[in-house]
Amino acid sequence: MNKCLRLQFLSILSLVLLFSGINSAFAEELVIYSGRSDRFVKPVVKAFTEKTGIKAIVHSGSSTALLNKLKLEGARTSADIYISNDAGNLEKGNELNLFQAVNSQLAGNIPANYRAPNNHWVGLSARARVLVVNSKQTETDFVQSVFDLADPRLKGKLAITHSSNESYIAGVTVYMQKAGEEKTKTWLKGMKKNVDSSVFNKHSKIVKAVASGKKSIGLVNHYYIYRHLDKHPDAAIKVFLPDQGKEGMGVAWNVAGAAVSRYSKHKVLADKFMAFVISEEGQKLFAKVNREYPTRIGVDAASSIPAAGSYKVADVPMVELGRKRNATIDLIESIGMP
């Protein structure tokens, strides 16, 4: 038995060594922790590799889980770049001191609103929180602002995501900054009554439900609507940009962005990657695959979406999405939003 055991241990050990050998082969490659969809990140990374000859490994997962990983790993991390879909996570990482500054001349290409004040992260593409409306009905015509979604007339007709969705939390943070805590609280309570605890787990399902007429109106990120229209060009939905009037606060934006890990072991490569995604070419690629708005001024978004600057955007700096995130979650939880 002893012999047999030893043999088994040896075989396992060799297997393990084999695997760890594979692992250390990555030494001279750029390691990217990505919380953004693979299908949006991989084309960018591919273009980067083709252009610079630098190989990169994409380690994908959820933005928050990867940030957690970065935090736990500390100086031992193998990550050089962190990409997140949400400014909240980026700023959280900044607060935890997990990043290092991007060259300020480079970062200067991105408007100050869309990056950290200390340049520890930069927003690369922006998305808008808009309303998707079923075009076959008129009962939601009175809605001008997201705050109208709390109107009792929408009972049973409103579609929103569950309240742990990053985009949802970011949106509520913006509204809280612009309209104050009291108004936001009343609004959430009203929406809670309207949805009657039946919320959606995916934005795409909200668009689907509105298109089928099951719901009349929904709160989503703009690109989900266009994605649905790709597959179903005749779908009975339209985009509505809320809060546009003279007194309106404007549409809430959120950015996806990237940061250089504080403990990056390939700082030179990481800087090259940042330079690439901030370059006009990189900006186009990063935003366009998902029809988002490139944050760099002068780079156009996809022509199918409302042009940036053609409508009013809430002027809340993206750092606030991180700084105020826990306050937002507390508010949402105190109301018991599903």
Add this chain to the structure above:
Amino acid sequence: MENIYRRFNYYSLKPSLRGSLALLVVLVAIIPLLYVFLSSMQLDLQGWKDLWTGRLPGLLWNTLSLSILVAIGSAILGISAAWWVTRREFAGRRLAIWLMVMPLTIPTYVFANIYSNLLEENGWLGRAWHLVFATPPPELFNLFGVAFVLTLAGFSYVFLLVQDALSRSQQNLEEAARIQGATPFQVFYRVNLPLLRPAIAAGLAVVVLHVLSDFGAVSMLRFQTFTLSIYLQMNGRFDFQAAAGLSLVLVSLSLTFLILERFFRNRQRYYGTSQASRYKPRKATAFETSMIWFWLGLIMLFAFILPFAWMLAWSWDAWMDDLIDEEFWGYVRNSMGVSFAAATLTVIAALPVALYHARQRHFVSQSFLHASSVGFVLPGPVIALGILAFVLANMPMLYGGIIVLIVAMVVRFLPLAINAQESAAQQLTPSIELAARSLGASAIETLRKVTLPMIRGGMISAWVLVFIDTLKELPATLILRPTGFDTLPVRIWIEASEEMLELAAPAALMLVIGTLPIIWFLMKPEKSTS
């Protein structure tokens, strides 16, 4: 007779090889628990108060009601199916046994994903439902939906263990009871059921522990159990202390449950003699055959055939779109390699603990057993973080390697292997080992020549059960995998959360196909006895 064996402590209490090996295993297994203790100690009084008043009541209710529903569902499906396939000989019996075990190859998050798709208004089931009931299909995003999914994913454990016990039960006991004038129901209630109790208890324990630690289905269906809430606390709010506090409550809950299960199992022990004849199933009548197939077919339809057909359909799309590339086969290799290493290591690590407890009943062996169970009652993400924190603090050179992931899997699934091996060891009459010892064999020789061959079946099922679970393992892999190291579950998770079903389906299909030879291996001993 029973009492003699129970009192007869034929190994001395002095520190033995098996005892010290068991201690070593246990020390590794409790690392995550220590982490939980240390983190929750930083939680102040106010923090605990907030937990008690805010979250706990709802979480307790959700978790307990879900466990009970799934346990009931699994008991009904598992015991009834096991009874029919061992007590009646009917056409296609072996196929039925196979199909009953196949759901184990489908992870809970795949079940959840598939059923929420099938039940959409334009899904297969959604349309069928609309035709039959003329109402919109039911939602899965509630207690009953989650219970449905977890029952389908878990009942096979009960089936497997009960079927094993039934096919090894001895005919002479039942015949004796019948001769004494007992009705068939009395035979079941007074002879079979007590004999089956260890198997049923072990099966249900496995099911409930899976429910308690399930992360995939509850997070896909957004049903707040302890595990999901702990994960959200850690990942959404970076609140490790509250997460640790919740974990501690979950651990005490699960340990209470485990001790209860042990209590039920320990109250009675039975040993059979090897000469007694095994049960020979009676040939089923035509009516019985059709009834059996109706019932088993219904279970199989929902637990395996529908999900499998769905995977095939979507995989076909992926294949046609050339989405199955070299990268995909890399995920398959990664999954297989990790699971193979983890299962083997787990079975080896479990052996000393299982034997130590099966043969030596005292405080130390009991506490070893309970301590090693901790891996199963802690949620996967917490185990992963515990191991991660330990490795980073004490042996950072290991970090980032595959070994850390494998150790986490061993810790996670150790109780499963211990359970399976120990129930095999318990059925082994101690007198055989005593005979070997009295004939002059050393302890190690006895182990090698007598004990191991006789519990081989238990070791094989332990290996298979662990392999199947590690192949499906998600939360610990998500946290501990080396950079860029993706397994099939990780890919399923990523693709499904982006709703790229044509990419998730082939990965799920590969999990099923990859487990097939393993299941074949598991079913082989059954063949030789029939």
